[in-house]
Amino acid sequence: MSTDILLPYDEAVAKYETVIGLETHVELGTQTKLFCGCSGEFGADPNTQVCPVCLGLPGSLPVLNEQAIASIVKIGLALNCRIAEWSRMSRKNYFYPDMPKDFQISQYDEPLCIDGYLDVLVDGETVRVEIERVHLEEDTGKTSHVGGSTGRIHGATHSLVDYNRAGIPLVEIVTRPVVAGAKAPQIAKAYVAELQDLLRGLDVSDVRMEQGSLRCDVNASLRLWGADKLGTRTETKNVNSLRSVERAVRFEVSRQAALLDAGERIVQETRHFHEDTGTTSSGREKSDAEDYRYFPEPDLVPLAPARDWVEAVRATLPEPPSQRRARLVAEHGFSAEEMRDMVNLGVLDAVLETIVAGAGAAEARGWWTSYLAGKAAEAGVDAVDLPITVTDVARVCALVSEGELTAALARQVIDGVLAGEGTPEQVIEARGLKVAGEDELIAAIDGVLASQPDTADKIRGGNLGAVGALIGAVMKATGGQADAKRARELILERINAG
Ligand code: ADP
Ligand code: MG
Ligand code: ZN
Numbered sequence: 001m002s003t004d005i006l007l008p009y010d011e012a013v014a015k016y017e018t019v020i021g022l023e024t025h026v027e028l029g030t031q032t033k034l035f036c037g038c039s040g041e042f043g044a045d046p047n048t049q050v051c052p053v054c055l056g057l058p059g060s061l062p063v064l065n066e067q068a069i070a071s072i073v074k075i076g077l078a079l080n081c082r083i084a085e086w087s088r089m090s091r092k093n094y095f096y097p098d099m100p101k102d103f104q105i106s107q108y109d110e111p112l113c114i115d116g117y118l119d120v121l122v123d124g125e126t127v128r129v130e131i132e133r134v135h136l137e138e139d140t141g142k143t144s145h146v147g148g149s150t151g152r153i154h155g156a157t158h159s160l161v162d163y164n165r166a167g168i169p170l171v172e173i174v175t176r177p178v179v180a181g182a183k184a185p186q187i188a189k190a191y192v193a194e195l196q197d198l199l200r201g202l203d204v205s206d207v208r209m210e211q212g213s214l215r216c217d218v219n220a221s222l223r224l225w226g227a228d229k230l231g232t233r234t235e236t237k238n239v240n241s242l243r244s245v246e247r248a249v250r251f252e253v254s255r256q257a258a259l260l261d262a263g264e265r266i267v268q269e270t271r272h273f274h275e276d277t278g279t280t281s282s283g284r285e286k287s288d289a290e291d292y293r294y295f296p297e298p299d300l301v302p303l304a305p306a307r308d309w310v311e312a313v314r315a316t317l318p319e320p321p322s323q324r325r326a327r328l329v330a331e332h333g334f335s336a337e338e339m340r341d342m343v344n345l346g347v348l349d350a351v352l353e354t355i356v357a358g359a360g361a362a363e364a365r366g367w368w369t370s371y372l373a374g375k376a377a378e379a380g381v382d383a384v385d386l387p388i389t390v391t392d393v394a395r396v397c398a399l400v401s402e403g404e405l406t407a408a409l410a411r412q413v414i415d416g417v418l419a420g421e422g423t424p425e426q427v428i429e430a431r432g433l434k435v436a437g438e439d440e441l442i443a444a445i446d447g448v449l450a451s452q453p454d455t456a457d458k459i460r461g462g463n464l465g466a467v468g469a470l471i472g473a474v475m476k477a478t479g480g481q482a483d484a485k486r487a488r489e490l491i492l493e494r495i496n497a498g
Pocket of ligand 1: 175219231
């Protein structure tokens with residue numbers, strides 16, 4: 001399928017400057033859909049949350065959801081946008097079974113929010129990502145292609161449509177082209193993470209990438225360094241995790257650079273991202289002026305948000321992320337860099353919830369940003385999507401601080417929870433994990449001392465650096481169940497006594 005030739009990333013970015021653009025779709029968590037009273041709750045049986053309006057039956061009329069307008073205005077304000085004084089919904093016409101009306105009500109030339117920005121920090125450097133527009137539209141139904149091997153339409157024997165999602169309010173946030181250069185993959189990922197954090201704070205969506213309530217299309221193009229014209233872009237769809245955003249950009253850079261090096265042209269097209277291989281493959285070719293025959297939606301009146309209403313919405317905004325972070329830094333003793341790490345890994349809220357569930361701040365941060373982040377990278381998912389709850393993590397932190405678990409044992413407990421072996425307590429019970437008792441520890445130490453008399457002599461001679469090696473050996477002898485601090489005390493005690 002993907003027979004693309006790739007140029008190694010470092011070579012590609014030495015020769016070409018990367019420009020990216022992100023289109024992010026956010027499903028709003030409003031009580032009802034955009035134009036009808038149906039619930040948009042995730043996970044219901046197919047086609048149980050539908051009515052004549054969202055099924056597009058003839059004669060039904062849309063009624064705009066006020067809560068959705070308030071939500072998008074909140075988003076626009078939080079992204080430093082100007083709120084238009086006049087805005088209108090349009091019909092985007094296309095023929096596809098996921099949209100039973102054969103058109104999607106969206107916004108075209110008169111979006112509600114314009115000209116904002118979001119600052120992201122990558123490697124200590126602030127990059128301002130300019131927002132071109134934030135607009136409102138209705139989501140489409142969801143099609144599943146059955147009978148083929150890939151879940152794609154090619155080779156499928158039939159397709160199923162679920163209209164539960166049709167008509168859910170969707171906010172689309174479109175950036176201007178970002179001249180990102182070699183750090184484009186990290187900038188793209190940091191932007192989506194930052195946006196996710198901001199949206200979570202606004203409480204307008206649950207922003208779960210893996211459930212599709214936050215979806216991202218990643219545009220990327222290359223140009224020779226020094227060129228002033230933008231190159232031809234591709235738009236990669238299905239990018240469903242922060243990690244994938246980064247990988248998708250990286251792959252496109254290597255692929256496009258190889259084509260340009262071979263003197264070939266980049267085709268402007270949509271591409272699909274494949275989680276398993278980290279590659280993209282060609283979707284459909286797409287010209288700039290696709291003919292959607294947009295025209296103003298005749299069944300809805302234009303929107304002219306009153307200034308005092310906009311100000312009232314502004315007054316409901318929570319503290320801005322920068323202020324929230326400054327407060328959290330002070331409250332929990334995080335450094336600015338640690339905060340940034342948590343945001344960019346998408347785990348800030350998980351860390352805060354773990355603290356609320358009883359863990360110490362440093363411990364909670366430590367687990368999420370190192371061990372769990374590592375496990376997530378191995379599994380190819382975001383850390384928050386690992387099968388472990390904040391309560392589990394908090395419980396493990398508590399057991400470590402109570403001296404019931406060593407760090408090594410705690411990692412085994414986490415591994416067990418991730419493997420589906422149950423709660424931390426159940427894993428501890430089933431795997432027989434407990435810190436070695438004093439007698440057991442002394443026995444292990446004496447064994448190690450007997451087998452390494454030279455090391456013991458060195459320590460006796462004042463070389464305390466050698467203690468580490470003995471602690472390591474004791475750890476090994478106890479299957480990671482020794483308390484390292486106590487082991488150190490006992491080793492010194494027994495060497496000095498002996
Ligand atoms: P479409 O609906 O065709 O995807 P949009 O205007 O909604 O068009 O989104 C295009 C996205 O691609 C925007 O984020 C824009 O900044 C970005 N973009 C436009 N031109 C380029 C380019 N040459 N390289 C990278 N990104 C681009
Ligand atoms: Mg697009
Ligand atoms: Zn409905």
